[in-house]
Amino acid sequence: MTFFDLERPKHAYMFAFLQADGHLRQGPGNKGTLSVGLSARDAPILEEFQRLCPLHNSIRYRTRSTNFKAEHTSVVWTVSAREFREDVQALGLPAGRKSAIIAPPIIPFDGASMAANRER
Structure with a gap:
């Protein structure tokens, strides 16, 4: 089952975001899990991902002290569904550390949408 159609702008953006x-x-x-953690002020991005994901997924908030701020609130979106994780892996998102091996998908994708979102 494929959850991503990378020629659809929102899907292409979400996949690129997951890669980064x-x-x-x-x-x-x-x-296993697929997760993205951001500052709470960026929660609308993860809420949109939650709407795009057809499987059970969750968003949780966490407030803690960091080296930079006494109380920092972050938000984490998590998907545990094996089918979803297999789909993103098939598109080229590796498990574990990825900084040296990440690359664009080898199937057609909406690159214009990715570029437009990157320039914002």
Whole structure:
């Protein structure tokens, strides 16, 4: 099953965002998660991702002290569904550290949408 049509602007943007700021963790067996953590002020981005994802997913908030701020609130969007994780992996999002190996997908995608969102 494919959850992404990268020729649709919102899907292309979400996948590029996951490549940049997401983390795909593989656990033993079929366990694992895809997650994105941002500052709470950017919660609308993750809320839109939640609407686009057809499977069970969650958004949670966390407030804690950091080196930069006494009380920082962040938001994390998480998807645990194996089918969704397999789909993003098939498109080229690797599990674990990705900084040296991330690349554009090898299937057609809406690059104009990605560029327009990057310039904002």
